[in-house]
Amino acid sequence: MPELPEVEVTRLSFADRIAGARVLSARIGKPLRWALGCDPQELTGRQVLRVGRRGKYLLVELDDGLLLVHLGMSGSLAFADTLPPAGPHDHFELVTDRGVLRLHDPRRFGAVVFAPDQASAEAQKLLGHLGVEPLSEDFDPMRFYAGLHVRNAAIKQVLLAGDVVVGVGNIYCSEALFGAGIRPTMKAAKISRPRAERLWRAIREVLARAVEAGGSTLRDFQSAEGKGGYFQLQAMVYGREGLPCHVCATPIRAIRQGQRSTFFCPHCQKS
Template sequence: MPELPEVETTRRGLAPHLEGHVVRSAKVRQRRLRWPVENDFEKRIAGAKVLRLERRAKYLLVHTDRGCAIWHLGMSGSLRLVGPEVAAEKHDHIDWELDSGLILRYRDPRRFGALLWTDADPVAHDLLAHLGPEPLSGEFSGDYLFETSRGRRQSVKTLIMDGRIVVGVGNIYASESLFLAGIRPDKAAGSISRVRYQRLVDAIKQVLARSIEQGGTTLRDFIGGDGQPGYFAQQLNVYGRSGEPCPTCGRPVRDMVLGQRNTFFCSNCQR
């Protein structure tokens, strides 16, 4: 599933090819995505000039001089740029024809993604209004996480994966960040000190920044690629490594289920 680093990699890869360009026309082959694509979407976007691309959580915001298109890649969605000679395949549901001659193509085999349109500020949209701060912003700090967690008995891992608390900390990144911070994923969120929360915030920022940086090596795939840009090779310490030696102490990595998600940790290094 595309997470924050993958969506940010997508934004960085597409921005130079979309910003300042006009969407000549759009073709929607399949409207039944997670939410139906509006029947008049093609009319709304045709002739619109793309002003800038932004990311909010896992949403890609395409600001135009007419309004804003909101993309969500869902479980299996991807955006890529192809030439007009590249024929659409079975799961290629949406095309935007650009004035450069390139086509922005959306592929989504499982159809859990979405393309929405708003004439208002997209940050105020129902899907985005409730979201917490960006994890790489100054608003996300140890003090913020400490104060937010007071009185909470839920696990710290489910806390940092809650998009109302902080956006974009997916399952892999939560496990890896907690390992770097030395905090057990099942520890009660309300019992963790301010100092340890600052370590956790630093770890989250480090893991996400490194993942985004590594994703940048795939930017060439956005033109004529295989439709899977930004899925970089992970260098993981604990995630998916149950039974393997911890890279720090050598003891076997353990796993458990928290919030219906597989969780990996070292019982010796994380307390």
């Protein structure tokens, strides 16, 4: 699944090029996770002002309204002057005077939803429950510690829930917890203030490095320019079950938490 770094890499790969574009037409293919919420032809004539991001949602801001784009489990965006004819897995297309924006999503868990603005009920239904952005100045270590201190679930599950801090997906949870020396099964409420600050710092560092590396391409992720990421080549624990830890040479272990794979070093992450 594309996680926050992949979504941010996607945004960076086309945001400047589509800003200022005028919509010429829009097309919907097979139904996605949620309905668009308007007749696609109503988008014709509107101008793209900018492309932002909230968690794993891309926010295509128009001069009249907003498109919330989610890549789901297997989605990717392409933006180019021209694209080949749409195939069976191309489910949304925005044709502009600066290029064509297309959502490709084989599993159809992604979505494109129209909302009047970010404060509207349509947008808040998707965005209102999200926690603080981890790469923003609003991600404060003391507030982060306070959020963890009242949660009795395992720290990995708390991070994945996205209501304390948003967008720290499965890959980057494992990597950040390793960087902070915290075992994924530890109760969030038992993490001390100094260790919470180490985790806060590790989350920011891991996500920033992932964005710089173009995200992680484990299967078919690519940016809107068709480029893959290579953060997976830098991973310390994720996907390395049985291989020696880069720090202490202890074999990396894998467990299941909430039906997701978790990787950790039993020596470097003792508690």
